[in-house]
Amino acid sequence: MRQPRRAIVITLVLGLALGAGLLVGTVTAQSGKPLALGPLPPVPVPRDNPMSSEKVELGRMLFFDPRLSGDASTSCASCHDPQKGWGDGGDVSRGYPGTQHWRNSQTVLNAAHYTKLFWAGEVTSLEGQAVAAATGNVAGNGDPMMMEERLRQIPEYVRRFKAVFGTERPLIGDAWKAIATFERTVVSKAENVPFDRHVKGDARALSDDARRGLALFSAKAGCIQCHSGPLLSDESYHSLGVPKSPVFEEDPLRQITLRYQHVSRGVPEPVYRTADRDLGLYYTTKRDEDRGKFRTPTLRELKYTAPYMHNGVFFTLEEVIDFYDQGGGNEPGKSPLLKPLKLTVQEKKDLLVFLLSLSSDQPITVPAPRLPDYAVLK
Amino acid sequence: MNRLLALGGVLAAAVLVLAAGAALAEPLAPLPALKAPNPDQAELGRWLFFETKLSGDAAISCATCHDPRKGWGDGKPLSTGYPGSEYFRNSQTLLNAAHYRRNYWDGRMSGRDMATLVRDHFTEAHFMQADGRLQAERLKQVPEYDERFRKAMGGEPSFGRILNALVAFVGTVTSRNAPIDRYLRGEAGALTPAAQEGMRLFQGKAGCIQCHDGALLSDQKFHVLGLPENPQVFQGPLRHISFRRFMKTLGAPNYDNLREDIGLAAVTKEPQDRGKFRTPSLREVSRTAPYMHNGSLATLGDVVDFYNRGGGAHPNKSSLLRPLGLSDGETKALVAFLEHLAGDPVVVEAPTPPDYKLRTLGKN
Numbered sequence: 001m002r003q004p005r006r007a008i009v010i011t012l013v014l015g016l017a018l019g020a021g022l023l024v025g026t027v028t029a030q031s032g033k034p035l036a037l038g039p040l041p042p043v044p045v046p047r048d049n050p051m052s053s054e055k056v057e058l059g060r061m062l063f064f065d066p067r068l069s070g071d072a073s074t075s076c077a078s079c080h081d082p083q084k085g086w087g088d089g090g091d092v093s094r095g096y097p098g099t100q101h102w103r104n105s106q107t108v109l110n111a112a113h114y115t116k117l118f119w120a121g122e123v124t125s126l127e128g129q130a131v132a133a134a135t136g137n138v139a140g141n142g143d144p145m146m147m148e149e150r151l152r153q154i155p156e157y158v159r160r161f162k163a164v165f166g167t168e169r170p171l172i173g174d175a176w177k178a179i180a181t182f183e184r185t186v187v188s189k190a191e192n193v194p195f196d197r198h199v200k201g202d203a204r205a206l207s208d209d210a211r212r213g214l215a216l217f218s219a220k221a222g223c224i225q226c227h228s229g230p231l232l233s234d235e236s237y238h239s240l241g242v243p244k245s246p247v248f249e250e251d252p253l254r255q256i257t258l259r260y261q262h263v264s265r266g267v268p269e270p271v272y273r274t275a276d277r278d279l280g281l282y283y284t285t286k287r288d289e290d291r292g293k294f295r296t297p298t299l300r301e302l303k304y305t306a307p308y309m310h311n312g313v314f315f316t317l318e319e320v321i322d323f324y325d326q327g328g329g330n331e332p333g334k335s336p337l338l339k340p341l342k343l344t345v346q347e348k349k350d351l352l353v354f355l356l357s358l359s360s361d362q363p364i365t366v367p368a369p370r371l372p373d374y375a376v377l378k
Numbered sequence: 379m380n381r382l383l384a385l386g387g388v389l390a391a392a393v394l395v396l397a398a399g400a401a402l403a404e405p406l407a408p409l410p411a412l413k414a415p416n417p418d419q420a421e422l423g424r425w426l427f428f429e430t431k432l433s434g435d436a437a438i439s440c441a442t443c444h445d446p447r448k449g450w451g452d453g454k455p456l457s458t459g460y461p462g463s464e465y466f467r468n469s470q471t472l473l474n475a476a477h478y479r480r481n482y483w484d485g486r487m488s489g490r491d492m493a494t495l496v497r498d499h500f501t502e503a504h505f506m507q508a509d510g511r512l513q514a515e516r517l518k519q520v521p522e523y524d525e526r527f528r529k530a531m532g533g534e535p536s537f538g539r540i541l542n543a544l545v546a547f548v549g550t551v552t553s554r555n556a557p558i559d560r561y562l563r564g565e566a567g568a569l570t571p572a573a574q575e576g577m578r579l580f581q582g583k584a585g586c587i588q589c590h591d592g593a594l595l596s597d598q599k600f601h602v603l604g605l606p607e608n609p610q611v612f613q614g615p616l617r618h619i620s621f622r623r624f625m626k627t628l629g630a631p632n633y634d635n636l637r638e639d640i641g642l643a644a645v646t647k648e649p650q651d652r653g654k655f656r657t658p659s660l661r662e663v664s665r666t667a668p669y670m671h672n673g674s675l676a677t678l679g680d681v682v683d684f685y686n687r688g689g690g691a692h693p694n695k696s697s698l699l700r701p702l703g704l705s706d707g708e709t710k711a712l713v714a715f716l717e718h719l720a721g722d723p724v725v726v727e728a729p730t731p732p733d734y735k736l737r738t739l740g741k742n
Binding site (some may be wrong): 045067069070071072073096097098099137140141145146148149150152155169248249250251252253255256257259260263264271273274275276374375376377 | 431433434435436437460461462463503507509511512514515518519612613615616618619620622623626627634661716733735736737739740741742
C-alpha cells in the first residue's frame with residue numbers, strides 16, 4: 001500500500017512544480033509500476049541483515065581489503081573505486097589478474113535500491129552480489145574457505161565480527177553481510193541532489209534548461225518509459241542494440257572471457273561456437289527473445305559514472321543521448337519502445353542538463369580505511 | 379586345537395621376522411619401466427607444465443613448485459603455493475611420482491588416477507586456484523596450443539585433455555640409469571665400497587629397508603616418526619591459514635585448535651593415524667633436499683642422524699624406530715649409499731610460452 005501512495009504524492013508534487021499535465025501521456029511502460037520520479041525512499045534493509053554502525057564500519061574495511069580475493073590482490077574497491085564513481089573508470093572492467101572482465105563495472109552508488117543486480121539481474125541482493133563478485137573467476141577468484149580463514153588470522157576482524165555477529169570466529173557469509181550493509185550507506189542524499197531538491201519544492205534547484213530537459217525526459221524523449229521511479233530504473237530488461245564494444249575484437253583476454261562466460265553459463269554449444277557478443281539476460285533464461293536484454297540502470301549520480309552502458313561503449317552522455325535520438329541500435333529483438341526522437345540540438349542540451357541534475361553536487365566518497373594485519377595465533 | 383597351535387606358530391614366526399628387521403621387506407630391485415606415454419601427449423604436457431596461463435591469476439605454473447632444476451621440488455622446506463598464500467608442507471619431487479599407489483604426503487589421492495591428482499593441484503585454493511573452463515579458453519586463445527591439442531589429444535583444448543597431457547608428461551619424469559639399479563643388475567662397480575657398506579647397513583643394522591623397500595624404496599605405507607613440527611607452519615600466518623583451511627576442507631575435527639600436522643588422520647579421522655605420513659621414495663633423494671613432510675631436515679646427514687637417535691617423540695611413534703647406534707663411519711657409509719640412488723639428471727628445458735593471439739570473433 002505504501003508505494004502507490006508515495007507515488008501519488010510525488011506525482012502531485014511534480015505536477016505542481018512543473019505545471020499541470022506534464023506527466024500525462026508518459027505513463028506507457030509495460031510493468032505498471034509507479035513511474036513518478038522523486039527522491040529515493042529510505043534504503044530497504046533485509047530482515048536478516050539489520051543495519052548497525054559497527055557493521056557499516058566492518059563492511060567498509062572489508063570492502064577495501066584485497067585479502068577477500070584469490071591472490072590477495074583485488075578488493076571490492078579495485079573495481080568499485082570511490083574515487084572513480086564507485087566503478088573502475090574503464091569501459092570494460094579490468095577484472096582479476098591474468099584476466100580482463102567483459103562488462104562495465106557498475107557503480108555501487110544507490111545499488112542498495114536495486115532488487116536485481118549485475119547488468120542482467122543475475123542476483124537479487126547486495127549480499128548475493130558480493131559473494132558472486134569475490135568468487136567469480138574473472139572478478140575476485142576467491143575461495144570462500146580460504147578467505148574465511150584469512151579473516152580468522154586477523155585479530156581485529158575476529159573482535160569486530162564477534163561484536164557485530166556474535167560469532168567466535170568470522171564466517172565468510174557474514175563478511176558479505178557486512179559489505180552489503182556498508183553499501184547500503186553509499187546512497188544519494190536528497191538534499192545534495194538538485195533534482196530531489198526541486199521535487200521537494202526548492203524553486204531554484206533546477207535551471208530553466210533542466211526543467212525543459214525534465215519535460216523532454218518525461219514526454220518527447222520518452223526516457224521515463226524505462227528510467228522511472230525514484231531510482232530512475234524500471235528494473236526491467238530491455239534490448240537497446242548498443243554497439244558492440246571494440247575490446248572483443250582487440251584484446252585476446254577479452255575474447256577468452258567472452259567465451260568463458262558462454263561456457264560457464266551453460267549455453268547450448270552452437271551458441272558458444274558463434275559467440276561474438278554479450279547476450280545479457282539470455283544466459284539466465286536461454287530464451288532467444290532475451291538476447292541482448294539488460295536491466296535498466298539507475299541514472300542517479302551518472303555525472304560521476306562514465307563510461308556508460310553494459311559494455312562502456314559510450315564515454316560521454318552526449319553519445320548516449322545521440323544513441324537514443326537515433327532510436328537506439330539496430331539489432332533484431334530491439335525494444336519497440338525505442339524510436340527516433342528527432343530532438344533538436346537545444347533539446348539534447350536541455351536533456352543533458354537535466355540528467356546532470358540527478359547527481360549529487362559533490363561526488364560521494366569514502367576514505368580508505370587502515371587495514372588490520374595478520375597475527376600469529378596462540 | 380591344532381589350528382590354534384598352527385596360528386600360534388605363524389605368529390611366533392612373524393615376531394621373529396619382525397625382530398630380524400628387514401625380513402618382511404620387499405627386496406631392493408631395479409625400478410621397472412612404466413608404460414611409455416604417447417610422445418606427442420608428453421611433449422604437449424611439457425609445454426603445459428611450464429605454462430603460467432594455467433593458474434588462476436596466470437602467475438605460477440607447475441614448475442614453480444616442481445622445478446626440474448631443483449630436483450623437481452622447489453628447494454624450500456615448505457612450499458609457497460598460490461600468490462597470497464603459503465603452503466604448510468614440503469613440495470615433493472615429481473621424479474618417479476607416477477610409481478606411487480597413493481599421492482601427497484598424507485596419501486589422500488590415488489596413484490591410479492593421476493589425472494585427478496593433477497586436477498587437484500589446479501583447482502586447490504592453496505596451489506593454483508584455477509577454473510578448468512577458464513584454462514581451456516585461455517589455451518584456445520593460443521594457436522600453437524590449439525594445433526598441438528588437435529594433433530596429440532584428438533581435439534581442441536579442454537580441461538580433461540589438459541589433465542591427460544600433463545599425466546603423460548609426468549610419466550616421463552622417472553629415474554634413469556641409477557647406480558643402484560646397475561648394481562642390482564650385476565654391475566659391481568656401480569656402487570663405491572662405502573656405498574656398498576651403506577647398502578648393507580640400510581638392509582641390516584640401520585633397518586631403513588623396513589619401510590624403504592622394493593623398487594621404489596618405499597613401502598607406500600604410513601608411519602609416525604615423531605618428527606618435530608616445523609614452527610613456521612604456525613608462526614607464519616599465511617601458512618597457518620592454508621593449514622586451517624585444508625584441515626577444514628577435509629573435515630578434520632578441531633581444526634581450529636590444531637597446532638600439529640596430523641597427516642593421515644585428517645584423511646581417515648582415525649586417532650591412531652595422527653602424525654602418520656606416507657613413506658616417500660628414496661630414489662633421487664640426493665637431489666631433493668630439504669627432507670620430510672615439513673622440510674625440517676636440511677641434509678641427508680641430518681636425516682640419518684634423526685633415525686640414528688631412534689626418531690622423535692610422539693605418542694603414536696612407530697615401534698620400528700629405535701636408536702641405531704651407528705658410528706660416524708657407518709653414518710657416512712649410509713649417506714654414500716643414499717647418494718647412489720639418483721640416476722642421470724632428468725633435465726627438461728622450459729619452453730618459451732607462446733603468446734595469446736587474437737581470434738576471429740564469433741568463430742569459436
